[in-house]
Amino acid sequence: MALTYFKRFRMEISLADLPEEPPLSPGFRFQPWTAEILKRHAEVKYQSFRFEVDANVFPCLGDSEGCFRLMREISMRDGFLPAATWLIEHEDPELGDWRPIATVQGVRDREGNGSIQNLGVVPGFRGLGIGAILLLRALNGFREHDMTRASLEVTSQNIGAIRLYERLGFRIASTVYKAVEMGAVQTSTHA
Template sequence: MALTYFKRFRMEIALDTLPEVPPLPSGFRFLAWNAEILKRHADVKFQSFRFEVDANVFPCLGDSEGCFRLMREISMRDGFIPAATWLIEHEDQATGNWRAVATVQGVRDREGNGSIQNLGVVPGFRGMGIGAILLLKALEGFKQQGMPRASLEVTSQNIGAIRLYERLGFRIASTVYKAVEMGAVQTTTQA
């Protein structure tokens, strides 16, 4: 089977000069990590990535059960950092019900630095600034754990995310290529 290579950037940031985490807009709130909300993280991850290029790069992101398995694996790692793992919820004004709309997970890498695993915002809630606030909240969690730096990887085609990360202070440290079997690549449509 033929392989397709996706170009990805490894981006890094020093945690010593982070800005304070700004407040969320009205009608949004943070929900700290606990094992009972694992499925909610997985559901938001699926809603955030299923129609994006990253579902081709990592096919599990395009599958609800795959997102659940991935979230479970992340949360069971030795280096899992609950203080860098958050949901953002939004309150439906008509019903008063809260719905999870953004997720981030963090782990400690082999060098003892923070590593963002996935940052996802559900379509319909993008462009409101909650992704930037959520990322800063995760970075604050790494800093509280005494980590000097943090990193993440982003697919080079995800220009909006790259701009966000650069605006917050991340810099491209290296370029990596992710090989994916062509049979695993699915055609996606932007939502």
């Protein structure tokens, strides 16, 4: 196996002047965190990341069970913040049921700031502004808990996600490299 280095950006934002959170379109709704929907978060995470470069950087994202374990670990952290952890669901008119299509998780970091763990939107629902709305909901959750700053990390190849974060006010604070043992590297750049 070859050792591959992935360039990642640590991006930060001040929570003082966030853009206003736009409303969701009809047929979409927020689902606040409860432990009962952990599996739904994990499934959306898997559907969002399994064919993306981040599944190479973090192999658990390319595996359904790995996403479940990761979601469980995030939810059990001392700094886990339910107010910054959300699902967005879409109403399936054919089935008459709600299907989860986007997820975000937030934790309080060691410095007392907000930290986005994962933001994922399943293919087919990208490009509709759902990621921006979901991220703003999480950032407002941090602000409700008196945090003044938030951060996230993004793989440099994920140009769509970087553009979204910059549009919302995030700025690159530092560059980090993640070493991963792997064979062939996939290079999809979907946001």
